[in-house]
Each structure stands twice: as structure tokens, then as C-alpha cells.
Amino acid sequence: MREYLEKQQQVAFRSIVNTKKNGSFPQAILLNGIDDLPLLEIAKYVAASIVCQDESACGNCLDCLRIENGSYSDLIIIDGKKETIKKNEVQMVQDQFNKSALELAGKKIYIINYVENSTKQAINGLLKFLEEPDESLYAILTTANISNVLPTIVSRCLNVRLKNIPKSELIKQVSENDIPYEDCLILASFIGNKEEMLEEYQGGTYSKIKDCLIEFLKQIHQQENLLFFIGTQMNDIINNKVDLGLLLNLLEVVYNDFINIKNNREISFVNHEELISQVSKLVINPERSLEKILLVRGKLSANVNIKLMLDSLFISLKGDLYGQK
Known part of the structure; x- marks a missing residue:
């Protein structure tokens, strides 16, 4: 993911690196992209950057590896891409993170993927959570349609805009993995990132x-x-x-x-x-x-x-x- 961000999302990558380097990592980040981008994977990379000792997530240390495989105790992920986010899920995050951090880094992180796919009650609960930030608590939200995100949510986050990859570049990248050219053209018609295209083809x-x-x-x-x-x-x-x-x-x-x-x-x-x-x-x-x-x-x-x-x-x-x- 680091290589992808360095090559395809340079502005977003520099933003992550600079905020970490300056010691001013925001309490809430909104990753704003399109449906075809690997939003959850980017959010997990941001989470790893918060706890990694490197200037951004190295991908090799124990903390980075545990965030990637989902075993990091102070990380909670709610995935609105799979199903609608409900109030009880947001409440679960609040209840869990009212307690002390379990990991040595002392930082508690929650990711809400596709935050726009939340019930009104869930959004109200999230808004209250964002309005009362804890210095050890970090929120990483993603959206594929920022116009559907409550403006008061947007205003409380650092908005990191992600760019789409040109279709021609995407086809070139995927074709280098021995994927037939026709299949590259077809898959690039409805998938916007290399990893998902390869996964779909190889599945x-x-x-x-x-x-x-x-x-x-x-x-x-x-x-x-x-x-x-x-x-x-x-x-x-x-x-x-x-x-x-x-x-x-x-x-x-x-x-x-x-x-x-x-x-x-x-x-x-x-x-x-x-x-x-x-x-x-x-x-x-x-x-x-x-x-x-x-x-x-x-x-x-x-x-x-x-x-x-x-x-x-x-x-x-x-x-x-x-x-x-």
C-alpha cells in the first residue's frame, strides 16, 4: 500500500508523512475518494502510520503487521461498504474506547469505511463522539460520495482527497502481471485499482x-x-x-x-x-x-x-x- 500511495496518491501520501513528521496528526481524517479506490486499505495504512515508529507505516514492524491482519487490539473497523452502519456499532466503539488503551503505543483508532452508509442515529452518535475528542483517540473515516456525508462531520475532519488512476495507466499496470489485454480492458471498465482487478481476475x-x-x-x-x-x-x-x-x-x-x-x-x-x-x-x-x-x-x-x-x-x-x- 505504501508503494501504491507513493506512486498513485502522492498528495495524500505527503499529507500523511508531513503530519506525522510535524507531530500534529489530526484526531479525525476523512479519506475522500471514489468507489473503485481501495479506501479501506488506505485507511488501514493511515492507522498503521499513527502507531508506527517510522515517518509513515513501514509495513514490516509488528504494529504495522498486526493492523494489516486485524489483530491490533486498539483498532476497531466498521465497514459500511458491506452493510448499513447502525447506532449500536458506533456505541460499541464509544464503550470500548472509554477504557484505557491496551497496546503500548497508547493510541486508540477506529475506522468507519463508507461513513455515508450510516443510519441517522449512527451519524448522530458519531458526531457527538467527534465533538468530544480524546487526545489518544483517532478517527479515520472514508467516503466514496462526500456529498452524502453530513457537513458537520466533514468540518470536524482533515479532508484528504484521493485521485482516481487514469484508466490507461491502470491497464498498463495490470497487463504487466500477465493478465490478457482484453481482460484488462474489461476489468478497468468497472474496477478502479490494480489490486482489486488482479483479485477479481485470479478468483x-x-x-x-x-x-x-x-x-x-x-x-x-x-x-x-x-x-x-x-x-x-x-x-x-x-x-x-x-x-x-x-x-x-x-x-x-x-x-x-x-x-x-x-x-x-x-x-x-x-x-x-x-x-x-x-x-x-x-x-x-x-x-x-x-x-x-x-x-x-x-x-x-x-x-x-x-x-x-x-x-x-x-x-x-x-x-x-x-x-x-
Whole structure:
């Protein structure tokens, strides 16, 4: 993470180093970036910098290693990216840190990842906590949408703005790890950092869903029975919301490719350009189909039946094809 910050987030890195060097580390920091950045990992690096004896987190000492693996006793992490942050979680931090620090550094740290994903009650509790700072207590908040963070929260934090990595640079970095160029292009369409791209590619699920989607496009081109394909092969590999989210990402790339190829622009599925071109001629209105995909994505956070949602989406997309009413 230190190497990433030094190369890709120079301003943020210098800010961390300088505040540590000057002995004026703020009691509350707000890391302000976008959804594709490794916000939690950066927050953990900041936490390690607070307790590390180096000018910033060295990554090698016992304190740094324990913060990284989650065993540091005076660090609490609440992750709003996974689920909504509730009042009792903020209260748990307050109750825990009303006690003396357990570690030799004597510094207590809490990270709230995606602070904007908090209930009103949780935000009110956090605001009260920030208004009564303890010299040994440090808050590290992250947000992917600062406009959704209460202004009074923002005003009580040092706002560290993180920049996005240019897509071309990201593709170059990932391709150096023996990832096929087409997959670099596809993954960079919906993931904004190298580590997550590599993790997604190497996880195995991405390749299965991509291969299935390519087969789906072939079925469209050959005018085969799409409903049978969807009910068997597609349903067999989409088992949870994470799988469906990845499929929606890939579908979005495909339908953007349909639009791009009609407008003589570059596409992401470069190894399948002929297939993309052929199927694009069968899609009545790719913009409308893309809206349907985005609408389903917006429902992912709700308690929904994955299989029914998947079937409904593909039946709707099938209706947008010539000869597939």
C-alpha cells in the first residue's frame, strides 16, 4: 500500500508523512475518494502510520503487521461498504474506547469505511463522539460520495482527497502481471485499482461468468433457444448477489460495446470484435437495454430472489432483440 500511495496518491501520501513528521496528526481524517479506490486499505495504512515508529507505516514492524491482519487490539473497523452502519456499532466503539488503551503505543483508532452508509442515529452518535475528542483517540473515516456525508462531520475532519488512476495507466499496470489485454480492458471498465482487478481476475468466478456471457452472445447470433440457455447454464453459475453483480458489470461492458461499435469507437471485448459486431446488429435499442441492466443493479441491495431477478432481466433483454420476441 505504501508503494501504491507513493506512486498513485502522492498528495495524500505527503499529507500523511508531513503530519506525522510535524507531530500534529489530526484526531479525525476523512479519506475522500471514489468507489473503485481501495479506501479501506488506505485507511488501514493511515492507522498503521499513527502507531508506527517510522515517518509513515513501514509495513514490516509488528504494529504495522498486526493492523494489516486485524489483530491490533486498539483498532476497531466498521465497514459500511458491506452493510448499513447502525447506532449500536458506533456505541460499541464509544464503550470500548472509554477504557484505557491496551497496546503500548497508547493510541486508540477506529475506522468507519463508507461513513455515508450510516443510519441517522449512527451519524448522530458519531458526531457527538467527534465533538468530544480524546487526545489518544483517532478517527479515520472514508467516503466514496462526500456529498452524502453530513457537513458537520466533514468540518470536524482533515479532508484528504484521493485521485482516481487514469484508466490507461491502470491497464498498463495490470497487463504487466500477465493478465490478457482484453481482460484488462474489461476489468478497468468497472474496477478502479490494480489490486482489486488482479483479485477479481485470479478468483476464477470472473472467467466463468465471462465465458458464459460469450456463449450467450453466440446463442443470440445463432438464433438459439435463449430461455433454455438462461435457465440452465446461466442459472448454474450465478448463485449469489456478488455473482449477479459481476454479471451485471460484464453485461454493462457488452452493451456499451454495442453502442461503441455502432459509433466506430473502441470496444473492450477486443478479442471478440466480430461477435460483438454481429450481435450488435440484432439489438434493437442498446441504450434502452443498458438502462434495464442499470435498473437491476440498483435493486441488488434489496432482499431479492437472485434467480427470479436474473430470469426477469434476460427475458426483458431477449425482448430487445430482432427475431427473439
